Amino acid sequence: MLKYTIRRLIAIIPVLLGLLVLIALLIEFIPGDPARVMLGQHVSEEALAALRDRLGLNRPFIVRFGIYLGNLFRGDWGTSIREGRPILTILAERIPATFELSIAAMIISSIVGISIGILSAYRQYSVLDYVGMVIALIGISMPVFWLGLMMIYAFSLVIPILPFGGRLTTGVALNSVTGFYVLDAILTGNLAALGDVLRHLVMPAVALGTIPMAIITRMTRSSMLEVLRQDYINTARAKGLSTQVVVLRHAFKNALIPVVTVVGLNFGVLLGGAILTETVFAWPGLGTWLLDSIYARDYPAVQGGVLFIGASFILINLLVDLSYAWINPKVKYD
């Protein structure tokens, strides 16, 4: 297991390098001069030239990429062109918001998705099954952007029970310790803030979690159906075990492997895919920042942001692979 983990960790290096080259090349091919995009129409030619020079845009691609890689190895992710601040500082501000939202979305989508999936599988072709599958189908086909706006309209305006966006009501005091507001509120024992933070989290998390929820539901259902047809389930039933035990202990654990894969993969997707949700709900996370950076042709920022998301994706995949051994003892890595 340890050997496998180390091997996988080493294998990450070329993957990340490939990712870096790919991002750098993609950025290189996006049309548009960052100096021009940043300074717009109201600027002198001298200022443009000075900025291009300062950003090193006059140098050839290979030289710029080489310098970037060298700095990266020394732990310097560069400075945002737009904000003039170190990328790592900005990432540290933005990551907790996005992680908090993605984790909340993952928890909600997993609980709801797995529950509906199990029920649908257990009562295949029942009304419950059809309702569950219709919900999953709607969930998977609903544009997050539209869903988010509809939710805001419904729950902030028509029945005003939830705040429309942001992470915290203006004026609510919360000492930031980790940047994860839920955690911060708990750590500082600030119950008023905790309630406020959770209320802000509900709508964006549900909106973001809808598509993964739908995928998890379908995956759980089909995986459960397959397992429920196995002989050992009949044996378990024949032994006189209760339905609950058969479904949850015997069937579900074996049906879990593909579900865990999907959950893991989706988490990575959530990190990168939070852009729309963050925009609709004014959530100050990685997504909105990355979008602004792309618009501004802020190359170091885009590179840093994508690198971070890519690295997270790879790590999560590794964790998912490792978790198979825990779920199914038959899986061995050595």
Added chain:
Amino acid sequence: MQVLRRSWILFLAIALALGLGAVAQEHGGTLIFARGGDSVRLDPADITDGESVKVCQNIFNTLYEFDQGTSTVHPALATSYEVSEDGLEWTFFLRKGVMFHPWGDNPSYEMTADDVVFTFARQYDEAHPYHEGDFAYWGYMYNYISQVVKVDDYTVKFILSRPSAPNLLNLSCFTAMIVSKRAMEDMGVEEFRNNPVGTGPFKFVSWTRGSEIVLEGFDDYWNAPYPYLDGVVFRVIPEEQARLIALKAGEIDIMDSVTPDNAPLIEQDASLTLLEAPGLNVGYVAMNQMIEPFDDILVRLAVNHAIDKQTLVSTFYKGRGEVAINPMPSNLFGWNDEIVDYEYNPDLARAYLEAAGYPDGFDTELWYMPVFRDYFPQPKLIAQAIQAQLAEVGIRAELVTFEWGTYLEKTEAGEHPMAMLGWMGDNGDPDNFIYVLLDKDAATVGSAGNIAFYINDTLHDINIAAQITVDVDTRIALYKQAQVIIHGDAPWLTVATGNRMVGVRSYVQDYDLNPVVKGRMEFVWRND
């Protein structure tokens, strides 16, 4: 009798309403101002984005400031000024008793000439220890200022390399906001950008990136009784629909940047008010005189007669704008109201084309912007409409666009036959339109502001004369003459000026929808 009683009741009702309406301004309360993006940095000398300017507008002051609602100015941190005979020395007399906000453990202190000199020297002096940044606006708008010197604690002198009539307006713009010398020396530029210290009506409290900037009313503000508010919060809500719902739900008080589509939704809501005023902008189609057949005045006239601008404004601006007759907006001083716009007349357009030797029309390209602005709220749709109307008279234009940065580069290099573009005024001076966009000085291939590449020496002489003359009436006369010349030469199809719109909860009073200054909260108060 019945009628008489009714009219009495009506009279009483009106009197009561007027009485209630005329409530005196009240102190107190906080307002939440929601906009589409976050500020980038709060160093007024080194910003180019509107969202940073809006916040700086409340933290800092300039020597002179724009009046409420107009692009005229009045004394602010300076009380008066004198200009030398040759126009090369401008002496400003500073207001006494103006205090900077306190910061960290440092108490507030009085602004003097040292702060003013520091503010400008760090921009023009490349060897200055606090010359950190791009200072893009300095190079573009203030390059005629060669030095700023202290005469005494309350007097500063600006030494110019050439006379510049717009100087006073320029010194009222954000780039010229006076920053605290001691605070910047204490913190360094990097830290100052995140913790700005000025003399303005509100002092900086906190900034949660991507989320909100909190400001608090400054008790020792020099311009009492302002500000009325205890505080202002600038919140980021990127999506316009979400911003609208938040306004309707009362979670925010002011909604920035309302587009024509959403304006009626605000007007229909009794608890909201739509503030609307003509913008300081103009949208146009430049016809590149370096490319045939647009070097021919007859062809340019044909284009001008081929387009029904009124229909464009009612369709794509939803009536929230006005047809542009001149190459500058009508709310700018010097706008020539005697010029009659080219009549929409396709037959006349065809006749001009025939006279120019194009009886069957010709093929060309119409470039349109990939981004929308107040002056072109829907560039692609507007381009399609213009394309269709041009086709009516025989001009077959293919639509072309590029990514925004590339678009600017290519149009500045003159690669387009016809290109849609627009301009938002910086300082409320006609020079900022006529000289920047149509003078021969601005027609340099590769960095052209004049993308029609229109060259008229008489116009150039007028522009230079208007830059040197400080007398406002003379300048107005010169710019009126300039507009006549431009109208005759028709380098553009001037299209429209788009309105600026802001939605507010109805208790928000005296929000200043100024053509130049955006987001100023100094005069705002709550009537609830």
